[in-house]
Amino acid sequence: MSKALIVPPPSTILVVEPDILVRMVIASYLRDCGYTVFEGVSAADVMAVLGSGKKIDVVLAEVQLCGEVDGFRLARCVREQYPDVDVILTTGARRAADKASDLCEDGPLEKPYHPQEIARRINLLRERRRTAAQA
Amino acid sequence: MASSRADPSVARDNARAAIVLVVEDEILIRAPVAEYLRRLRYTVVEAADAAEAIAVFVSGELIDVVICDVDMPGTMDGLGLARWINRHHAALPVLLTSGRRIALSGGVTTANSFIAKPYRLAELAKRLKSMLISTGSATDDRSEPEPC
Numbered sequence: 001m002s003k004a005l006i007v008p009p010p011s012t013i014l015v016v017e018p019d020i021l022v023r024m025v026i027a028s029y030l031r032d033c034g035y036t037v038f039e040g041v042s043a044a045d046v047m048a049v050l051g052s053g054k055k056i057d058v059v060l061a062e063v064q065l066c067g068e069v070d071g072f073r074l075a076r077c078v079r080e081q082y083p084d085v086d087v088i089l090t091t092g093a094r095r096a097a098d099k100a101s102d103l104c105e106d107g108p109l110e111k112p113y114h115p116q117e118i119a120r121r122i123n124l125l126r127e128r129r130r131t132a133a134q135a
Numbered sequence: 136m137a138s139s140r141a142d143p144s145v146a147r148d149n150a151r152a153a154i155v156l157v158v159e160d161e162i163l164i165r166a167p168v169a170e171y172l173r174r175l176r177y178t179v180v181e182a183a184d185a186a187e188a189i190a191v192f193v194s195g196e197l198i199d200v201v202i203c204d205v206d207m208p209g210t211m212d213g214l215g216l217a218r219w220i221n222r223h224h225a226a227l228p229v230l231l232t233s234g235r236r237i238a239l240s241g242g243v244t245t246a247n248s249f250i251a252k253p254y255r256l257a258e259l260a261k262r263l264k265s266m267l268i269s270t271g272s273a274t275d276d277r278s279e280p281e282p283c
Binding site (some may be wrong): 020021024027032034036038039041045048049052054 | 169
């Protein structure tokens, strides 16, 4: 018996970016793409949202965050405590690419980046999750 | 080609959605408020503090109404932000929120209003709509979102 085609719900993304003008543009673009988007400025925001039980599929985080915890440490914490949540890091520092490679799926996105690249990465992560679940 | 006598409902649909700036440092308050207002078809801009809110205004973003928590960290609280908005955008309505009673004075004008925390989202939406109608920024009937 063939399985019914199940269309997964749109991804929920938590955009964590201390620069509000960048955050606005990215969040607005992702909403236009059909995602549910939450917005934060710090690692504390991320842990608060995840700890509240809200279902987040992807955390899109700037490496240089407000507060003591940067994006790398945040990614590590998320991976340890919420392994079902994917992390995409963004950064303006070229050398951060090496550091981030083991933390997020494809290394950080270097700024300036086009919002379409964000959407492409998210779709790639969703596809990988779906494929892994079916395996 | 559209008729020159536009159907009012079409005109309503084509009208720009009112833009709400939600200024609240607690993400677990800001996110549900923003999500609720988006379901009501508002365009919502989120700011985590007064500095972010001012950056939004300075960027030229059009805002129709502001919902602003009074007690926020940083060099400017919600009352300070309301005063700044009153000085630079005199007609822009501001709905202040707080868990404590606030005396509106010292440069915070009657264009501002106040809603005590905790508030029901439906009550917030009702106050918002009333403020937008008063300023002529809202003409449509925004019904409550369907329950999930």
